[in-house]
Amino acid sequence: MADEIVLRPSVAASVPFPLRWARGFWAFVVTMFRYKPLGFAGFVIVVVLMFTAIFADFIAPYEYNDTNRHDQFAPPSLKHPIGADHLGRDLFSRIVHGSRISVSIGFGAVAGAMCIAISLGLLTGYYGGWLDKIIQRFVDGWMTFPGIVIALAMVAIAGPGLWPLIIILGLLFGIRGSRVVRGQVLAVMARPHIEVARSVGVSDLRLMAVHVFPNVLPLVIILATIEIPLAITIEASLSFLGFGIPPPAPSWGRMLSAEARQHMLMAPWLGIAPGLALSLTIFGWNMFGDALRDLLDPAMRGSLGER
Amino acid sequence: MTQMQDRAPVPGQEVAPLLEVKDLKMHFPVTSGLILQRKIGAIKAVDGVSFSIPRGQTLGLVGESGSGKTTVGRCIIQLNEPTSGEVWLDGVELTTAKGRQLRGMRRRMQMVFQDPYSSLNPRMSIGTIIGEPMLVHKITSGKGELKEQVSELLRVVGLNPSMADRYPHEFSGGQRQRIGIARAIAVRPDFIVADEPVSALDVSIQAQLINLLEDIQEQFNLTFLFIAHDLSVVRHMSENVAVMYLGKIMEMAERSELYEKPLHPYTQALLSAVPVPNPRVEAQRERIVLQGTIPSPMNAPSGCVFHTRCPIAIDDCRVVVPELKEYSPGHWAACIRV
Numbered sequence: 001m002a003d004e005i006v007l008r009p010s011v012a013a014s015v016p017f018p019l020r021w022a023r024g025f026w027a028f029v030v031t032m033f034r035y036k037p038l039g040f041a042g043f044v045i046v047v048v049l050m051f052t053a054i055f056a057d058f059i060a061p062y063e064y065n066d067t068n069r070h071d072q073f074a075p076p077s078l079k080h081p082i083g084a085d086h087l088g089r090d091l092f093s094r095i096v097h098g099s100r101i102s103v104s105i106g107f108g109a110v111a112g113a114m115c116i117a118i119s120l121g122l123l124t125g126y127y128g129g130w131l132d133k134i135i136q137r138f139v140d141g142w143m144t145f146p147g148i149v150i151a152l153a154m155v156a157i158a159g160p161g162l163w164p165l166i167i168i169l170g171l172l173f174g175i176r177g178s179r180v181v182r183g184q185v186l187a188v189m190a191r192p193h194i195e196v197a198r199s200v201g202v203s204d205l206r207l208m209a210v211h212v213f214p215n216v217l218p219l220v221i222i223l224a225t226i227e228i229p230l231a232i233t234i235e236a237s238l239s240f241l242g243f244g245i246p247p248p249a250p251s252w253g254r255m256l257s258a259e260a261r262q263h264m265l266m267a268p269w270l271g272i273a274p275g276l277a278l279s280l281t282i283f284g285w286n287m288f289g290d291a292l293r294d295l296l297d298p299a300m301r302g303s304l305g306e307r
Numbered sequence: 308m309t310q311m312q313d314r315a316p317v318p319g320q321e322v323a324p325l326l327e328v329k330d331l332k333m334h335f336p337v338t339s340g341l342i343l344q345r346k347i348g349a350i351k352a353v354d355g356v357s358f359s360i361p362r363g364q365t366l367g368l369v370g371e372s373g374s375g376k377t378t379v380g381r382c383i384i385q386l387n388e389p390t391s392g393e394v395w396l397d398g399v400e401l402t403t404a405k406g407r408q409l410r411g412m413r414r415r416m417q418m419v420f421q422d423p424y425s426s427l428n429p430r431m432s433i434g435t436i437i438g439e440p441m442l443v444h445k446i447t448s449g450k451g452e453l454k455e456q457v458s459e460l461l462r463v464v465g466l467n468p469s470m471a472d473r474y475p476h477e478f479s480g481g482q483r484q485r486i487g488i489a490r491a492i493a494v495r496p497d498f499i500v501a502d503e504p505v506s507a508l509d510v511s512i513q514a515q516l517i518n519l520l521e522d523i524q525e526q527f528n529l530t531f532l533f534i535a536h537d538l539s540v541v542r543h544m545s546e547n548v549a550v551m552y553l554g555k556i557m558e559m560a561e562r563s564e565l566y567e568k569p570l571h572p573y574t575q576a577l578l579s580a581v582p583v584p585n586p587r588v589e590a591q592r593e594r595i596v597l598q599g600t601i602p603s604p605m606n607a608p609s610g611c612v613f614h615t616r617c618p619i620a621i622d623d624c625r626v627v628v629p630e631l632k633e634y635s636p637g638h639w640a641a642c643i644r645v
């Protein structure tokens with residue numbers, strides 16, 4: 001049983017550095033397949049999504065912007081695997097290219113958000129005092145506005161486009177997330193082992209990096225996996241309102257809301273395809289995040305073999 | 308000042324003691340108000356405690372919950388900044404030490420904590436936990452030596468060196484406390500505060516750990532402040548014993564003196580609460596049963612803090628704050644009725 005527990009530093013300690021990571025990764029994938037089948041399914045979806053995003057140009061049979069009058073509202077066929085839209089654009093190609101937007105928004109915004117949330121949360125939670133009071137009152141003010149309102153206002157200032165959206169969503173989630181991270185930092189700081197580390201003579205920086213942060217990390221992972229689909233959804237909502245990625249870029253949200261809404265009854269594939277793509281992506285991220293959190297917890301790692 | 312300032316109350320020590328605590332006070336402020344916090348009172352967790360411990364010896368610190376004994380230990384280790392008073396460790400005053408100097412001194416004093424479950428970081432392997440003090444104080448050179456030292460320490464505390472890669476949740480309470488002890492002795496300190504190191508453990512395990520503590524004390528020439536509420540454990544471990552009540556030392560004496568001729572009514576009551584293994588004696592002996600519980604340290608009783616529960620209190624006890632006086636060589640008590 002003990003042999004099945006992966007991620008032990010000792011197991012891989014003798015292997016050279018790049019190999020150690022590769023081996024750890026595969027062991028991790030195998031463990032997830034064995035003990036977290038749903039999480040593995042999510043992992044597969046996420047991998048497929050990323051693969052699609054990277055190789056969209058090779059996978060898609062047409063350009064996402066190729067219009068064809070004869071194929072308007074074409075039902076699924078050999079020529080158009082999941083049909084075509086009101087301008088006769090191949091839906092499959094648009095979905096495939098759209099994955100790029102979803103992946104960039106999801107990763108970009110959340111990576112930025114986590115950087116902001118972790119640094120603000122650690123700083124305010126660890127040092128407390130006036131720094132904490134001032135920064136967190138600002139966060140309070142920020143949180144009184146609904147996210148979409150802030151996002152709309154900022155898009156109005158910065159203008160639409162992929163990069164502005166990534167930065168805006170990163171700020172939006174990051175500042176909110178800092179409160180969650182701070183709460184967890186406070187909870188961890190109250191644990192006796194922090195006090196023990198202090199009595200040993202550990203410096204502030206090491207205390208934060210080695211003792212507090214790893215105990216906050218599971219929460220950050222959950223937060224990130226919740227916020228990736230959320231960011232994708234907000235991008236979709238903004239695109240629907242005309243503030244997102246400007247057309248003709250194939251944003252799933254825009255395809256679902258703006259284009260499909262009018263013609264859904266006549267050509268249901270217009271709604272089903274981007275809807276399915278969005279739901280699958282969100283489902284995949286959530287399941288993967290859940291499994292990741294469980295597998296990263298040493299206490300859970302030990303009990304995996306007994307299940 | 309109710310207690311002596313100049314002389315440490317453990318006599319017969321010509322050599323300067325390793326640890327000396329002088330008139331230590333720890334008053335936690337009680338505040339109220341949302342924005343502008345006003346101080347409305349203070350919890351006097353420790354109120355004028357003085358003692359000293361000669362090198363290589365153990366001072367047992369006993370008292371019931373809330374008597375401030377843990378706070379004394381925390382103030383010595385500088386986890387709490389005392390309100391006033393001095394803590395001298397081998398000629399260095401700790402309460403005024405800051406930053407780098409204090410961190411350097413941390414190498415010489417370590418603490419074993421009460422709760423073996425929450426005092427280990429669940430995300431660090433025990434090898435890392437034990438190795439961390441050496442890493443922080445740059446005692447070892449290189450990873451190989453660190454690993455060796457960790458193995459050696461594990462062996463010293465009776466654990467298998469191959470366990471270094473395991474995580475805390477894989478160990479029992481007794482094993483975790485052994486890990487805590489290994490971490491404490493990793494930097495080869497002179498002085499260790501053991502804060503109820505065995506009270507969270509089974510009685511059978513307690514004995515093993517007490518023996519381990521004695522072994523390492525001998526092996527590393529350690530000086531202990533042994534905090535406990537179990538009088539028999541303290542008797543076994545310590546050369547001198549101090550009894551605390553509500554932030555003050557009530558009585559302090561050499562071990563056999565204190566256990567055989569207790570002067571203070573509180574000590575007498577504590578000792579009479581220890582069961583005697585012989586049932587016939589146990590049935591017949593007279594016990595002093597204290598009424599009620601320890602008062603709140605926020606508004607401690609006037610005069611002698613013990614007068615509310617003292618079986619022999621007189622009117623004067625409400626008014627007069629008893630001084631800690633030496634009644635026989637090395638035997639100190641704070642009671643006007645002795």
